Amino acid sequence: MASATRSLFRAARPQVIRTQIRLSSTSSKTLSLKERLAELIPAELENVKATRAAHGKKTFGPVQVDQLYGGMRGLPALIWDGSVLDPEEGIRFRGKTIPECQELLPKAPGGSEPLPEGLFWLLVTGEIPTQEQVQALSKEWAARAALPEFVEEILDRCPPTLHPMSQFSLAVTALNHNSAFAKAYQEGVNKKEYWGPVFEDCMDLIAKLPNIAGRIYRNVYGQGKLPAIDLNKDYSANLAALLGFGENPAFVELLRLYITIHSDHEGGNVSAHTGKLVGSALSDPFLSYAAALNGLAGPLHGLANQEVLIWLRKMQSKIGDSPTDEAVKEYIWSTLKGGQVVPGYGHAVLRKTDPRYTAQREFALKHLPEDKNFKLVGQIYNLVPDILLEAGKAKNPWPNVDAHSGVLLTHYGLDQMNFYTVLFGVSRAFGVAAQLIWDRALGAPLERPKSYSTAAIQKIFADKS
Numbered sequence: 001m002a003s004a005t006r007s008l009f010r011a012a013r014p015q016v017i018r019t020q021i022r023l024s025s026t027s028s029k030t031l032s033l034k035e036r037l038a039e040l041i042p043a044e045l046e047n048v049k050a051t052r053a054a055h056g057k058k059t060f061g062p063v064q065v066d067q068l069y070g071g072m073r074g075l076p077a078l079i080w081d082g083s084v085l086d087p088e089e090g091i092r093f094r095g096k097t098i099p100e101c102q103e104l105l106p107k108a109p110g111g112s113e114p115l116p117e118g119l120f121w122l123l124v125t126g127e128i129p130t131q132e133q134v135q136a137l138s139k140e141w142a143a144r145a146a147l148p149e150f151v152e153e154i155l156d157r158c159p160p161t162l163h164p165m166s167q168f169s170l171a172v173t174a175l176n177h178n179s180a181f182a183k184a185y186q187e188g189v190n191k192k193e194y195w196g197p198v199f200e201d202c203m204d205l206i207a208k209l210p211n212i213a214g215r216i217y218r219n220v221y222g223q224g225k226l227p228a229i230d231l232n233k234d235y236s237a238n239l240a241a242l243l244g245f246g247e248n249p250a251f252v253e254l255l256r257l258y259i260t261i262h263s264d265h266e267g268g269n270v271s272a273h274t275g276k277l278v279g280s281a282l283s284d285p286f287l288s289y290a291a292a293l294n295g296l297a298g299p300l301h302g303l304a305n306q307e308v309l310i311w312l313r314k315m316q317s318k319i320g321d322s323p324t325d326e327a328v329k330e331y332i333w334s335t336l337k338g339g340q341v342v343p344g345y346g347h348a349v350l351r352k353t354d355p356r357y358t359a360q361r362e363f364a365l366k367h368l369p370e371d372k373n374f375k376l377v378g379q380i381y382n383l384v385p386d387i388l389l390e391a392g393k394a395k396n397p398w399p400n401v402d403a404h405s406g407v408l409l410t411h412y413g414l415d416q417m418n419f420y421t422v423l424f425g426v427s428r429a430f431g432v433a434a435q436l437i438w439d440r441a442l443g444a445p446l447e448r449p450k451s452y453s454t455a456a457i458q459k460i461f462a463d464k465s
Helices: 002-025 033-055 065-069 098-104 116-125 131-143 149-157 164-178 180-186 195-221 235-243 249-262 270-280 285-296 304-319 325-337 355-367 372-391 402-411 417-441 454-460
Strands: 083-086 090-093
Touching: 033 116, 033 195, 033 417, 090 098, 090 116, 090 355, 098 249, 098 355, 116 131, 116 235, 116 249, 116 417, 131 195, 131 235, 149 164, 149 195, 164 195, 164 285, 164 417, 180 195, 195 235, 195 285, 195 417, 235 249, 249 355, 249 402, 249 417, 270 285, 270 417, 285 417, 304 325, 304 372, 304 402, 304 417, 325 372, 355 372, 355 402, 372 402, 402 417
Parallel strands: none
Antiparallel strands: 083 090
């Protein structure tokens, strides 16, 4: 089944890419994102209708009982338009790899990493935006960035001991107070028009996340007064300034890369699926994404990068900052023999090195090649896969995105590990928001899969062998 799915994915890709290029080249004037989306929706409605007519009664393959007990791994069950994760190639955003996005998406003057604004445009439309379109999106988000005063007060009243992710979810939930979709729904908006107010909420959501993140960071870690959003700066530059790192151009570049590669990873991961699921109940994007953030806060999802740093620091405390390969091997084996995993290695879908890891490694080679933590991460990369294969501990012994991100943030002085998942949360909003918009545009129904008890499964197969 997995092989067939990959073949289908690869076979379809050239047509998708040609369509994207055609759409991008036929625009006769500069349109806003909402205007362009309005143009695309009718054709996509027909595309989905035709796809269901041609393939609606076909099957991907059998569902195994083990899949129900095993976290639904590999079970085809969702439509997610923004990205597809191939086990061998890694993530593709609307058919484009991370290196292609780094090459094609607009950049800030003097910058080398893609602007996340361009990535969001790509996720929503399937097209590469112009520099002018990206600049307009930057300005629009900056103009929407202000928080309601009562949300600021909620955050300011939170004790600094409350986890940053709890504060983050709380603030996003409170933004529901001004939801355009909730208001429109109460007023009886036609379901064909749901996407319009959902789009407005999603734009507000993304725009306000830097102010929420910055306020949490400064309240919890005592970093002084929050600066104002600069209407002439891009999204990542404003976020960096709100965190107190705006004067470091390399950190701003890191945020541009970080947000881009963390923005979306198809729809089956906990945060993405939660956002889509809650949105299917017609909860507004603020409520939907707050739920997604609560999933992201789990140790098996968004907290993974700080688990990597904790493990690295424990290693350094025992074998030093510049250990030999033999010492590192011994520590890795001691981790495994102690019944623990090596954090940052393995993935539920990927079977090769995560391209997001590779992108971060290339950034480090360019900006911080002599950093001791980076050197140690590279040393571990050369040793862990063979050890995991020898131990039989992983189907995929290669590093994932979490193996690197914490080391990069630490290098620039953002070493408060409990805050790292907030940055992940800012990023993942891009992918969830794009899908929420399309779900409402395409009339996606309420999710309601079938569940079974163990007793029911036993009964079903009692007379079958």
